[in-house]
Amino acid sequence: MLAGAGLTLAVPGTLGTASAAGSPTAAAAGCTAGWGSLPKVSTETDYKPLRDIRTGRHACYDRMVLDVLGPDAHGPIGYRVGYVEAMHQDGSGDVVPVGGGAILDVRVAAPAYDPRTGQATYDGRARQPLPDVDLSGYRTFQDTRFGGSFEGVSQVALGVRGRLPFRVFQWGNHLVVDVAHSWRGFR
Template sequence: MRRLRTGLAALVLAGAGLAATLPAGTAVAAGVPTTAAAACATDWGSQSKVSTDTDYKPLRDIRTGRHDCFDRMVFDILGADTKGPIGYRVGYVDQMHQDGSGDVIPVAGGAILEVRVAAPSYDPATGQPVYDGKAKQPLPGVDLTGYRTFRDARFGGSFEGDTQVGLGVRAKLPFRVFQEGNRLVVDVAHAWRGFR
């Protein structure tokens, strides 16, 4: 009996390690064992998250990925990986209003997570676009088919150095935001179960 419990514990830990090592953009393959209760337990919460320190480098790309416990959105920032700060404000809103005009941007889903990143979609020195997002349109190159949490992703625009994105999610769920090198990462959990 003790061997069985030890073996099961090893499988759970191995599964958790697999889930933690999947890079952004990696789809979880069918048949891969998951350990949702152990691997998904966090204290992310659903309150707004803010960081005001920033180097204001331009946005290069926005991409998404699926993981065992969460869906992920990654903002790639131009420039060398200097670990300079990337400012952001991420929080749930009832409606998304475009900066500058105040126009409502419809975003599908049970809840809207508004993501503001201190990285313009244009080069501040030249004014030339570096990211091809169009206001009120889906993010270019982002296909959310098959995602458990993400439902829609709309480009709000870039205004006064900030880029605005509306992320439609299934419901108001826990999320986290963190910087990894020259990338800003937004993870939204698949469920509240296992989360505080």
């Protein structure tokens, strides 16, 4: 289950049933997966606008979900997610300060505006924490920053405790980024 912002979404491949506070079912399942820390990439995309970014806590990992707009719930969402030494904002190249022991650079082929009208579809401000995301009580997530949208790609910095295993997958109009709480069981 994916919880947050009033939405609950069953996601196949998750470890047991999770909620905003985690789950005994997932903990009993043993937190095992074939995740790693190398970049994850999908180059196919429909370039639908970014609508929202939210997070959730689970027994074995913390989750970030990027929601995109569009009538086709199964169109591909392009992305590149990987660890970086420093977050460089697209376009300017300026370094964006991000808290945490490691930084995941999340780039999604979903501009924060409607390309037809130019109207904003996401309220994020460049170099600022993500709006409406409170990381209090998270084990792995420590900071978020919106890098902005440049040439149809939105950039998000996710500060985490350390270089931990993660996975990325699409579920309908959602791009999901899960970061494990530890390496134990995720090799």
